[in-house]
């Protein structure tokens with residue numbers, strides 16, 4: 001399933017964000033710091049049992065009046081219910097069940113989606129005794145955890161990931177493809193998503209494209225109703241644009257556009273083969289953009305960076321070149337991505353943007369033959385050997401591309417665990433220099449032959 005999403009809901013201070021941070025370890029989260037009543041919400045991708053899923057920490061609330069509190073929390077729960085595949089409802093063993101917990105539980109009991117009641121702050125056996133009162137809330141799945149120590153969270157995550165279907169066999173990195181073996185056909189129609197922060201110009205770009213191109217189908221049944229899929233026929237190539245921007249107008253909860261738009265952007269990312277990350281030329285790349293970028297890399301998506309509102313920039317010699325150079329510095333280490341300067345308003349280079357996305361899609365779906373790969377890569381290895389580690393000289397004998405959606409390469413060698421990051425970087429650079437992988441994250445695996 002593309003994009004299983006778990007939302008953590010609960011009243012303030014129960015430990016949602018502590019749990020979220022533990023789940024993501026040191027990985028970056030997308031934080032939307034909504035001013036006013038809410039504290040930051042966080043979005044990220046977690047891994048457990050070899051499965052990946054999106055996690056939303058729905059945040060807390062800066063206390064105002066009790067009324068606002070209740071209203072906001074109810075809204076948060078409603079959105080989480082609508083958008084997530086499963087919910088973690090967090091309680092606090094230290095304070096016990098409160099009225100606010102009860103009123104949230106009332107809403108959550110009515111959903112058909114799986115709800116996992118996680119009673120947090122069960123740091124010791126005494127707390128465990130007190131915590132048993134939470135069984136009285138009537139949820140089938142109750143877990144006692146301590147986000148501080150990590151205890152109990154494994155069981156909770158086991159139960160949640162059990163809901164996520166296994167990836168299809170072809171995604172398995174254990175599959176050893178040799179030349180001539182069947183590899184999965186690339187998806188028939190490329191799916192593109194336009195991603196970016198509010199006001200960067202996503203709707204404008206979409207409208208500029210729709211205005212010029214023939215729209216064949218809209219709103220395809222069977223796909224999630226969250227995103228509008230529009231089919232295009234451009235340069236004799238068919239593709240689908242996943243529209244996240246257009247959705248907002250349809251939602252009832254107008255006040256919380258930000259929450260919706262971020263969740264939907266993440267869903268669009270999951271569905272898309274290639275994401276066009278839109279930046280605002282005047283603002284440059286922000287920390288939030290970088291977080292989104294690293295999420296795209298982690299999800300193995302094809303990426304095209306579009307610097308929009310280029311019409312507003314005062315241009316002197318080399319403006320674009322210098323801008324691109326600065327941008328690449330910020331994107332490092334992965335900066336082998338196409339960057340294009342566009343204006344959705346003036347319809348400047350918007351077709352070129354689609355062309356680039358199509359190129360990246362082709363690159364991402366391409367298979368390199370094992371013979372070609374070995375010819376090039378073994379030569380590269382020959383000219384720069386992996387350093388000797390603890391007296392072991394590492395010999396890489398054979399390279400093959402795995403039949404996965406994210407281009408992945410298995411290097412067979414005598415001491416796979418001894419190949420360190422700098423050498424992995426060297427190999428990735430060699431791959432990128434010899435075979436075009438612009439805009440495509442690649443993965444390297446080291447195996448014992």
Ligand code: GDP
Pocket residue numbers: 010011012013014015016017018019059060120121122123145146147148149
């Ligand atoms: P949120 O508002 O629900 O996101 O709650 P936070 O994650 O910000 O946590 C609120 C407070 O509870 C912080 O002071 C945390 O350090 C504390 N806390 C979180 N988890 C635990 C836990 O498992 N045990 C204990 N004793 N404290 C915790």
Ligand code: GDP
Pocket residue numbers: 196197198199200201202203204205245308309310311312342343344345346
């Ligand atoms: P979204 O929130 O990302 O969908 O952004 P919109 O498409 O709604 O655009 C936000 C604002 O930026 C609007 O006022 C647009 O007219 C403006 N805008 C969008 N693209 C451009 C552009 O290329 N140049 C200029 N000057 N303004 C733009």
